[in-house]
Amino acid sequence: xxxxxxxxxxxxxxxxxxxxxxxxxxxxxxxxxxxxxxxxxxxxxxxxxxxxxxxxxxxxxxxxxxxxxxxxxxxxxxxxxxxxxxxxxxxxxxxxxxxxxxxxxxxxxxxxxxxxxxxxxxxxxxxxxxxxxxxxxxxxxxxx
Numbered sequence: 001x002x003x004x005x006x007x008x009x010x011x012x013x014x015x016x017x018x019x020x021x022x023x024x025x026x027x028x029x030x031x032x033x034x035x036x037x038x039x040x041x042x043x044x045x046x047x048x049x050x051x052x053x054x055x056x057x058x059x060x061x062x063x064x065x066x067x068x069x070x071x072x073x074x075x076x077x078x079x080x081x082x083x084x085x086x087x088x089x090x091x092x093x094x095x096x097x098x099x100x101x102x103x104x105x106x107x108x109x110x111x112x113x114x115x116x117x118x119x120x121x122x123x124x125x126x127x128x129x130x131x132x133x134x135x136x137x138x139x140x141x142x143x144x
Contacts, residue, residue, distance in 0.1 A: 006043060006044055007044075007045050008110065009040055009043045010045045010052065011108070012111055013040065014049060015085055017031045018056060019081060052088065055091055056087060063087055064087065069130075069134075070128075071086075071126075082112070082117075082123065085108055085112055085115075086124065086128075089128050090131050092108075093135050094131070105129070
């Protein structure tokens with residue numbers, strides 16, 4: 001079995017948490033409690049998971065409202081898995097500037113390949129490139 005790093009596992013759990021909020025309700029405390037019972041939680045970086053999820057909670061409305069700036073689809077047209085990956089990734093690219101944008105995008109693409117549809121990673125990549133260009137212009141331009 002391929003070893004998955006603890007931050008990747010944390011990102012997967014954040015995506016699952018956001019997904020759960022989208023399809024059920026955003027009771028963050030209950031979601032965190034339930035996620036901590038996930039068999040994979042012991043392989044995650046708990047501090048990173050909690051900081052990501054709480055950051056998304058604090059910025060959810062602004063993140064959600066700007067999704068359509070980066071895609072030609074309406075948020076309501078996105079499937080919940082794609083939407084949860086986009087929400088998590090916008091937060092990471094916008095607020096976790098200590099993490100190189102290419103790392104954030106690559107991690108999102110790997111998660112998309114594991115959980116999303118067959119071609120979803122191409123769509124997610126295009127969206128996240130636009131996000132990186134907006135929020136990490138210097139870093140983005142140096143890499144292109």
